[in-house]
Amino acid sequence: MISYLKGTVAGVQKVSNTKVILTLEVNQIGYDLQITSRFLQQLSSQSSGNTPVQVFTHLQVREDQMVLFGFESMAERDLFRQLISVSGIGPQMAVALLDALGLQDLVQAIVTSNTRLLSRAPGVGAKTAERIALELKTKLAEWRLQSGISTLPDAIPASTVQEDVEMTLLALGYTNTEIMQALRTVGSKTALSKNANAEDWIREAIAWLSQ
Secondary structure (H helix, E strand, C coil): CCCEEEEEEEEEEEEECCEEEEEEEECCEEEEEEECHHHHHHHHHHCCCCCCEEEEEEEEECCCCEEEEEECCHHHHHHHHHHHCCCCCCHHHHHHHHHHHCHHHHHHHHHCCCHHHHCCCCCCCHHHHHHHHHHHHHHHHHHHHHCCCCCCCCCCCCHHHHHHHHHHHHHCCCCHHHHHHHHHHHHCCHHHHCCCCHHHHHHHHHHHHCC
């Protein structure tokens, strides 16, 4: 119904840690859109004053309410729609996944069936993560090519040590996004990519993250 809105930011309300409402003024009409905290950070760094911003939208209609969700890009909006097509995945869980992982990391996690990473989003359990990967893996592998989303190299530790590496880095205070970026970067080293030693991966990742 509404593909996108273009206007100026009139206000932001953080309802909870996982729910952010953006008021966008378009032709003297204020629209309330639920967006991710990740998107809010992008808006805060890119926009200033009366600079117009474009927000892609999805209208969720229920018997008791209508909710307008806002996204940074059409690809992110389309991924949201793919997520809510999965049985048991509602719009709030889809937003939580996008917020926790971001567009590229979320697509990569689904395509590679990285259920451990998916289950770190609030409210997403192991079984739900498995269902998301099972239902969307093939669809998203094709969709990301059609959407022009760059394919990320799968240069992460072998599954036998990946959990140890990720859990250690999480315990040190790094975010999921930071960890995945670090592992891909250090994993591009030929020697390390074939290494199954968790301590080597952790040491290299911390060195990169500390730069």
